[in-house]
């Protein structure tokens with residue numbers, strides 16, 4: 571049978587279909603039928619195809635998966651960033667009504683169409699660098715209507731940008747200004763008013779547990795309420811201060827715990843025991859000049875490592891997931907295999923997706939054709955080593971070549 575699309579003469583195919591390795595195959599081809607991978611093997615044995623595309627001089631990988639973004643926002647925090655460069659501290663800015671709160675004000679002010687257009691423009695930039703699936707969090711609405719608006723914008727934007735979007739409800743991002751006098755009532759609103767309204771548009775529930783945000787016990791109550799409605803828990807944990815949040819989320823069976831700059835050995839052990847994925851966010855770490863998460867200890871404990879952009883307007887203005895993989899190697903000492911698996915198969919695992927992130931027969935045909943930096947041979951190391959050096963020649967999503 572003829573395939574719909576055959577990518578052939580691939581210098582290096584990275585399947586990610588082996589534990590801890592990139593699964594390199596030289597001189598390979600991949601065939602696609604009905605949006606799924608139907609065959610892969612040596613190029614000389616490839617089936618015929620309606621469309622045949624040569625990937626000579628290129629690598630082919632699974633479409634990239636950005637498993638942690640806050641891409642649906644309005645407004646600018648460039649001035650605040652300049653204040654931080656001049657020495658202001660992020661927690662002080664947050665406590666003074668800046669930071670997330672300023673983005674909440676701006677995001678509430680715009681309508682659904684404007685927020686959708688902004689989000690689609692961001693997803694389009696991410697896709698140009700190989701992203702075919704992105705998680706997008708709410709958390710800049712912080713009331714039932716605006717949280718719903720944000721997740722609607724995220725899903726509509728995904729259709730416009732041709733990126734598969736998964737929604738995460740993050741009503742517990744921070745306590746909004748109007749509830750600062752009564753945080754307990756705000757948490758009740760999150761659980762009883764926001765959550766039921768937005769749950770149909772979300773796959774995950776997330777809480778930001780840290781100084782100036784939510785406590786471990788508040789986080790536990792919110793995540794448990796989300797789980798009751800069928801949302802998978804995830805968590806922003808151990809970023810600025812150690813709280814024990816990662817261990818709490820792992821006890822609840824969280825899909826991932828993200829940031830982890832301050833995690834301790836007990837938290838690492840709890841994550842390993844529950845299979846909770848550690849999501850590394852080098853953009854935020856570098857912006858805030860935080861120390862690196864303990865990658866060696868996470869690796870030694872057997873915790874799965876994913877890497878994401880954390881794209882947001884204040885603390886990680888990074889649209890390029892490839893760059894995050896490079897930065898994770900430079901600043902966190904992840905290996906090349908960890909970097910590439912972190913933005914493909916392990917990111918899929920953080921999102922509980924078992925139909926992508928790996929090049930294997932039967933998986934979704936989400937693939938990218940990547941040309942290495944000028945003069946660089948096609949190797950996994952060469953693809954990751956050069957910051958912004960490679961070119962995404964094609965993005966294939968659901969079997970459609972573009």
Ligand SMILES: [Zn+2]
Nearest residue numbers: 638640806880
């Ligand atoms: Zn985040």
